[in-house]
């Protein structure tokens with residue numbers, strides 16, 4: 011992959027993921043194949059969230075008066091909001107915002123719903139589109155103006171401890187989802203100057219793209235009582251006193267799909283983890299004039315037996331030469347291709363080719379075939395996971411000399427460095443390297459002898475820094 015950006019744009023088109031020729035900048039069309047990948051990702055996410063959250067749906071539009079209530083929050087988003095000013099010909103009395111995120115849509119309602127500690131905790135989520143008039147360079151799925159796959163959770167608790175615990179729960183849910191997609195990540199406590207507008211602290215997941223830039227793929231925020239005070243979310247505690255609620259919110263987006271495409275793909279096209287592949291197995295009948303019906307009927311039999319194990323499988327019986335089919339199947343990233351011709355049928359075996367490593371081998375056609383295929387799919391997932399993590403771990407490097415910080419990071423790495431934790435130092439390092447501090451990677455013990463890479467004072471943390479999208 012010589013030029014990642016070009017590769018990425020091409021693959022979105024050739025693999026039928028999205029069409030970004032829609033005539034509004036930053037907005038694209040999900041095409042059927044991409045939509046299926048998205049659907050499988052969403053199904054995993056929904057299953058995880060449904061265990062302990064309730065799905066809801068709030069309106070897309072937010073009155074200006076609500077959006078403007080929380081000062082820091084509105085400041086963070088004011089340059090990115092799309093406004094509706096007219097209904098038909100008539101100018102509206104109050105402008106309406108297209109949600110850039112939904113705190114200010116949801117929290118006024120929380121205020122009405124919550125009366126007592128009995129009503130808590132509340133844990134709701136919604137899967138919606140959100141709109142941000144991004145001023146940085148837009149890129150399909152990575153930085154869009156209509157975020158079409160925004161899944162946001164909002165919770166309210168009766169104590170600060172419980173809200174802190176919920177942050178951990180959010181982190182565990184996202185680890186789980188990224189493991190399912192074999193996406194490696196670094197978890198950082200974002201620096202104060204880069205936390206979510208209105209949050210006490212922000213925990214972020216970043217992954218690294220083939221071009222060496224990192225992408226924020228999910229965030230979990232502890233909102234403390236800031237929004238509760240603004241939106242009057244109070245409850246009567248066990249002692250009969252009124253108290254403000256403690257809140258968290260967390261979310262992810264289309265970027266997750268961008269990551270799984272970018273991280274696993276190769277020059278031939280997509281490589282999809284079996285968890286999200288629309289077709290996990292594609293069977294290609296190798297047909298000659300003689301014995302066509304036998305081969306096809308065996309293919310159908312195998313297909314049925316795989317479907318009985320919930321494997322997503324199709325037969326590519328298009329009237330094309332096998333070479334062309336192999337090319338298409340590889341481009342679309344199906345994890346496993348099965349070939350069956352008359353001679354294979356005689357020998358009672360199938361040929362399979364793994365998309366993750368190109369390995370070609372055979373399996374007997376017997377009662378164990380479906381289970382063997384299922385195991386093979388698991389092996390493919392594990393291999394993609396191990397490969398992606400191995401590469402990711404190689405991209406992390408501890409840098410002790412300040413002179414080396416820029417060059418290491420420019421090599422496409424996430425650099426770790428000793429840091430006193432002061433904003434001044436963090437910002438100075440960002441300025442000098444022209445990179446972004448991702449945040450705190452790890453806290454150091456009080457008796458550490460390590461010193462800040464910038465000021466030489468005693469270090470409090472190991473920070474991380476990278477080129478970011």
Ligand code: 5CA
Pocket residue numbers: 110111112113142144151152153154155157161162163206226227228229231259260261262263264265
């Ligand atoms: N209300 C909170 C939690 S949902 C919130 O909005 N957090 S956020 O601003 O950090 O956005 C959540 C996630 O959406 C981010 O971590 C990032 O992965 C993704 N995201 C943000 N902006 C964009 C964008 N323009 N295009 C694609 N994804 C985005």
Ligand code: ZN
Pocket residue numbers: 429430431432435462463464465466467
């Ligand atoms: Zn320092």
